[in-house]
Amino acid sequence: MNKLEQYLAEQSSIIESALDHLLPKESEYPREIHQAMRYSCLGGGKRLRAVLAMESCQSVGGAGCDALDYACAIEMIHAYSLIHDDLPCMDDDDFRRGKPTNHKVFGEAIAVLAGDALLTYAMQVLAELDLDATLLILLFREVTTAIGSQGLIGGQVADLLSEGKSIQSDNMEYIHENKTGKLFLASIRGGGLIGGATDAQLAAITRYGQNFGLAFQITDDILDIVGDSKKLGKAVGSDLKLAKSTYPGLYGLEESSRMANDCVMQCHQALTSLPGQSCVLRELAQFVLDRDY
């Protein structure tokens, strides 16, 4: 484990513990829904989005921990989107992060409701953040726009409708920008807002976020072809089997890899203007490219 991985593991443990503290206890009535919410939100995942929010806050001179609860809300939203995405009527996945998907354990009805409840609870956590009310409203706008029918959900819809069809590159870019990219962007921009970013700093953060999301997605597509299923925790080649279009599918492996590299360079350039600590953001961009899971 290198230094960054060790740092990520430490951060991930802080985030896990904050999520554990924030989420309703399993003993709360009705137990089934709280068990299901905790099952999918705790005990796994790279917590990339949460780390990005906290590091972004630091990169403009804030304290990372000021963005911790915001980061947790983002992780809850991420967990909700995965639960619904895995449903039989959607991607019909049996495994996620190396364990059975929510509906496999709790049944479809509870899985639908657990996703709903995590989304709702994320909003409740946002509404309780100890921040200036005007800033809080900005965060609400940032998040709800990112995850709505013209954001994350729009990306899921476009992805769903493109299954089994060969799609154009602009459609694939729409899918990735929205399904994956917008939540990354909300993490990073939200962290920046909490840290007190100026307009120019927010623009730099946005540029970092857009390129980070793209690098992440391209690398995901590449790993799905060349990766190791055990490390990924899901069946390798599943996207190909469904004949979904991917970057390697459209551009080939070599060109995709070049594109991802270019994104990371853009990330690094964007960070140069920021006044705070941004070394982790810098290494994270590279990490996303180099990871083998």
Place this chain on the structure above:
Amino acid sequence: MNKLEQYLAEQSSIIESALDHLLPKESEYPREIHQAMRYSCLGGGKRLRAVLAMESCQSVGGAGCDALDYACAIEMIHAYSLIHDDLPCMDDDDFRRGKPTNHKVFGEAIAVLAGDALLTYAMQVLAELDLDATLLILLFREVTTAIGSQGLIGGQVADLLSEGKSIQSDNMEYIHENKTGKLFLASIRGGGLIGGATDAQLAAITRYGQNFGLAFQITDDILDIVGDSKKLGKAVGSDLKLAKSTYPGLYGLEESSRMANDCVMQCHQALTSLPGQSCVLRELAQFVLDRDY
């Protein structure tokens, strides 16, 4: 059509038109999700929750129209909960408000996502309300608490888990208080907050809301036994067939009717301390009791 019904029809048309204006257009990409959102949110329903929000705002001296967009957000949340409630893995209903349910028209995947998108969009609408930021945060707390895993969703879970079992009265009360009652309460309390209610006025509004919700639910249960399926727009007796417990099932028709009457009396008493126009709220409580649909 009596005077109240005429007034409700007028208000309903104002709310419909505001919803039409607020919701993303069908032509927005991806079309399928926006069609599905609009299908379930427009063109039907009594708009009781929206009317309650606006009238509650008036009852403390505010202008009803100040709560119009808030009222629309509540209707979007109501529509989301119905779409998910009707899914095959939940209540498996084919008809709602006299037309095929969302998943019957758009398929299960889009129906799940349309529900998600309506919930998310409701939050986006709240975040854009032209109100003081501190008041807005109060509204966010009000709504998210009402519809979360210890509110609306908690009620749906308890309802789901009680299906086919004979349940105790306290469990049934939990279900109704949460599944139906809390959103009524958020409508009414939110309207009051927008109208500038004092703590004492908010307490009176809350008492009205709690009793209104209960009267509504008891009457719903009674109508489900004695009502006319055409007017209700759904199969009569469906709750009985699923062996769900209902007020008439637990207390008998006569006692249930007495309980509903008592709630309406409580509603009327609660209104006496309010400074603004509350005659519609007064008549609405009676209307909920007397309706035959």
